[in-house]
Amino acid sequence: MKLKKSCIPTHIAIIMDGNGRWAKKRGLVRHLGHKAGVDAVKRTINSCMKLGIKFCTFFAFSTENWKRCKDEVDGIFDLVRTHLNDSIEKMIEHKIKINTIGNLQPFPQDLKEAIEQAKEKTKSFDRLTVTFALNYGGRDDLARAFSKLASQGKTEISPQDISCNLDTFMLPDPDLVVRTSGEMRLSNFMLFQMAYSELYFPKTYWPDFNEKHLIKAILSYQKRERRFGGIK
């Protein structure tokens, strides 16, 4: 089956799950699962460019992931730092905008600086916007949006007001959300933004995810009838 070029999702959001199980299956430490997960991130970015997807968002570290042991958390931060530093030139060459959502405040200073630099150097690009959700939680995003609105003295709040004050204010809502590894839950990802997203749950562990899986996800998306509460 071929992809319909006219119906490519504008924004794909990905919950990268199964790195730990991928590593365990191979008798490897969890960190090597996350490391292989970064290769899958790179592959997916390349495929998004090829397929003409405009926005791709990766759930890299949730507000709940601080519960993991310090070594694992530090290991994920190292991978983000290294990936940003190593791939910045390629991002610039391909006109990819780097963006983040989530509260960066508790991160180590050098990681915050690497993120800010990557964002600054790529801010004028719009071929593909790659967003990393870092210390991101849907509930935290909403709570921070409400705090901003309260501090502006707003008492009558519309969905549009909320949307404009979320971390995702510059992104369209995701059309397609993919969660790998066979788990079927949202785990506090973009709760408000996913109101009408199409969901897809492949069994593949994230480090094995490749262009074929992405195309299968989009083919499934293209078979859906999106009514947004209306009638076709």
Ligand code: FPP
């Ligand atoms: C979920 O799998 C994965 C994570 C919480 C971390 C994902 C992070 C990366 C792939 C590195 C991020 C780097 C960049 C550049 C975005 P899991 O550990 O929960 O897997 P399991 O459920 O099998 O244990």
